[in-house]
Amino acid sequence: MGDACAEGPADAAAGNRLSLPALVWAPFNRPETGWEIYAPLIAREIATPCPPDSPAFAAALAAWQARQGVPADGLMTEAVFARLKDLVQIRRPFVQLSARQVCPKAPAESALALATPLEGYSGKAIQLRPGALAAYRRLAAAARAEDPWIAADPRSLTIFSGYRSPEADAARCASDGNCNGVVRATCSPHRTGLAVDLYVGQAPGFRPDSSAEANRLAMSRGAAYRWLVSNADRFGFVPYPFEPWHWEWTGEAP
Structure with missing residues (x-):
């Protein structure tokens, strides 16, 4: 100190x-x-x-x-x-809508942009609104240029979830038995095409999206998450505090 x-x-x-x-x-x-x-x-x-x-x-x-x-x-x-x-x-536009009990409509999937395989975690196909994808690319490039720990791991800040259709989210939260809880929701920000789940590390034995305390604690100690906390707002992204991996772009209305 x-x-x-x-x-x-x-x-x-x-x-x-x-x-x-x-x-x-x-x-x-x-x-x-x-x-x-x-x-x-x-x-x-x-x-x-x-x-x-x-x-x-x-x-x-x-x-x-x-x-x-x-x-x-x-x-x-x-x-x-x-x-x-x-x-x-309240800096999340999605939360502002939720406070008014408004669930935004999903964009037409034909209007979404497709990330490259290198941008998707393990090559996963990821769709986002074009503006959000462009902002993500600026963010990821800056992070790798500014932090050697992030640059050293090709997985860092790759996207493991972007746009998810309302139907897919509803089925997922129903199968998990946790609809409208802290982890799953029938009206998810991912339906907007403005939310990204980014790889920010993981504790041994856990998935990158496990909400277990030990996993989230390991993420909070890592270079990728700490860089995002300090810098993501430069690119228009705001966090969901419970999930270190979840960030939402504010440059376009949901």
């Missing part, structure tokens, strides 16, 4: 250090333990490069809390995260 990260409320930093691996909560209506998975997004939102157990992180969090008009104690809690999560989520 650099000297700058050591400046701030020590008591709050100590509290965050304890809760970071141990907080028992359900930020997405599913029990979880610890908040390290979300630490990169939180740090981005409160504008600090310092680690989540540092005094400077607590100071930045307290300043953010003050701007939000809530008690500025510098402690990460479920209530604090809920407020922060809402701010991140």
